[in-house]
Amino acid sequence: MTRWQWLIRLLTRRMWFRAALVSAFGVALALASALVGHTISYQFAATIGAKSVDGILTILASSMLAVTTFSLTTMVSAYSGATSTITPRAVQLLIDDSTAQNTLATFLGSFLFAIVGIIALSTGLYGETGRVILLVGTIAVILFIVITLLRWIEHIARFGRVSDTIDRVERAAMAAVDTIAVPLTLSTAPPLPDARGITPVLPKTMARVTHVDVAVLGRLAQAIDVDIHVLALPGKLVEPERPIALIAGGCDKAAVDKVRQAFTLSHHRTFDHDPRFGLVVLSEIASRALSPAVNDPGTAIAVIEASARVMLRLADHRTSEDAPLPARVHVPAIGMAELLDDWCRPIARDGAAIVEVGIRLQKALAAVARHAEPFRPLIEQAAFDAAERAKAGLASERDRSVIEHMYHGHFAARNR
Template sequence: MWFRAALFCVFAVALALASALAGHMISYSFAAKVGSKSVDGILNLLASSMLAVTTFALTAMVQAYSGATNSITPRAVQLLIDDSTSQNALATFLGSFLFAIVGIIALSTGIYGETGRVILYAGTILVIALIVVTFLRWIQHIARFGRVSDTIDRVERAAIAAVHAMVQPPRFGPAEEPSVPDGASLIHHTDIGRITHVDLAQVGEVAASIGCDIHLVGLPGLLVDPARPLAWARAPVDEQAACRIRDAFTIEHHRAFDHDPRFGLVVLGEIAARALSPAVNDPGTAIAVIEAGTRVLAAVLRHCPEPGWTPPAGVIVPPFAFADMIEDMFRPLARDGATTIEVGVRLQKALAALAVIEARARPDCRAEARDALDRALGELTSKRDTTELSQLHHQLWSNKMPPPSDATFAIPARRC
């Protein structure tokens, strides 16, 4: 944001210099016709009004962040902070204020006459036009900025973008502990935090230098500590090579959306859990989250890495476990929505839709659906609801499972 505001200052300084150096090229009659004398009042009005508009815009953004933290989930606030439209609007308003201040200072020096004011006048009109366009866009944007539906859409887009960055298709079946052979060289990290990015090219260079494959253990989103290995190799790894491998892992205090598709699913689950809390009691939002999460998981099932996304030679990257992904997404919903039949029905249909997309995911989806059913049967108080949910589960997960008839998930076509 500071860069955009700085551009306005540079533009104002350039106009001031151009007015002083090239003002003599403009005739007095033309300067009188365009009303260049009014530039003083315009700049004063711009300076006073844009400071108030900047304060208003900043207040609206802070309120949106606070509302998302209190009513949605704190983990989604980063997506609101990174919103380019809000940053551009705030930078434009602040930059126009700085432009007016620089223009007023330039006029107070008296280094150019009436003709030199024409250039500054023209630049001021251009800035006002930019302010009007930005303000109209900002009004349209702030009407939905930070709302629950807008936040769900942002998390969904971020999660799907992270899915497209995966270098391996998902692995199906129960989660497995990484198998490290005896005598392998283990590389540990000295910091404690979350992996947000792995520089595979740098790891590939180290693998080529030691002449042995390097097997990664840590994926983006994993919490690392000195006791948990990041990678291992069968060949001896000296300290210099180990340092380069550690440097390839970006460790932060908090998880990020960019390369961690599971984090997006976790955040969606948190939004649904907050909506299903007794204080909120909003099953409609939980159902919207289920549909968004199902689209993300469908993208996971349909994902085929592009040729440019394949790991470098000598780097073995483990795939994300699909069972972990659906657990991240659906377990909070099954737990907190166990007393709501509408959420239970939608959960069963969503998992059945995923099983139709990829047959290998059927056991994982069936296990999660069974867990959701067991939780619901223990919490539902209506016999009719328990019978309806049990019958639906049996219908969807029988050997001849038809696709859900009323699925509303817009699932994209397979990418490969």
């Protein structure tokens, strides 16, 4: 995905974008009746009885304003609830929800359609024949509102709930896995070129990398005959003293600036192209559920299972053959050790005193280890750490023996 495609994607996900688009369509539909009204005969307009459109538009305008306000209040309440009871990092997924945005856009667009129609009717813009077109448009808008309301009623029953948020984060992490063009490896230390003839590309501020335009880097590498080594993947925190890329070969300041512009930086981390962030947010949800104030191990177990599915997708991930990386652009791999730390360590730490969480974590790690055999040593190390934390946190000797039995049954017994 190029930088411009990425920026357009971000724009279309903004809440105001769909609302503005549907509102403009509503205004255009209301004014179009005056332009095509002359195609309707006066006798047909009198037969239809289009004068009733005045009262319909008045009812529509008053009701849509109330429904829009109510829907917006409901959405803000869901955002506030997710921030205080789940994790603030997941709120962006609720804000990007397409159903909620379409609902708000429909109600606001219908309100503007009714307002513009009432104003135009009061000025006599439509005439007797134009009212027919306005009536047909009003009926179409009402049908669209009814369909949207039915979808919104079904959607609002689970919008912002813990299970719904977990599913959203899992889907975002899965989508990020499918879009990344880098392999999975045991270590994240990339092979760096010889220090001679290397030009570092330094960022101008401290921020998070949210997108790397690899296509631009590939064209630039071919144009100036150099190799470009990317050091900062999406999600990485960069600073002005540490390079985000290295250029192997002769280049000028303009080329360095072009390489720097291929990296999109933001103050906040995003889910796109960053599967580690999805695992981090899932672990935060589990940590919040395991806090003494909440004490909800069931949510932590649901998070463990969702994270395990993401890890299985990561283990199956291969670089795309349809869109391979440019030949002279070198991108580092994602390290399994960092993924396991993002997923397991917070849950093992905060759920050490709950035996059910420890059991489920051992089973999930064993499932990932069976599916990703090359990474078994790292997964076994994470399982050992989780078992040790659980044995230190559990008060019952029987619970400690259960955790130890789970670990030895899935991991240690295979090494004998």
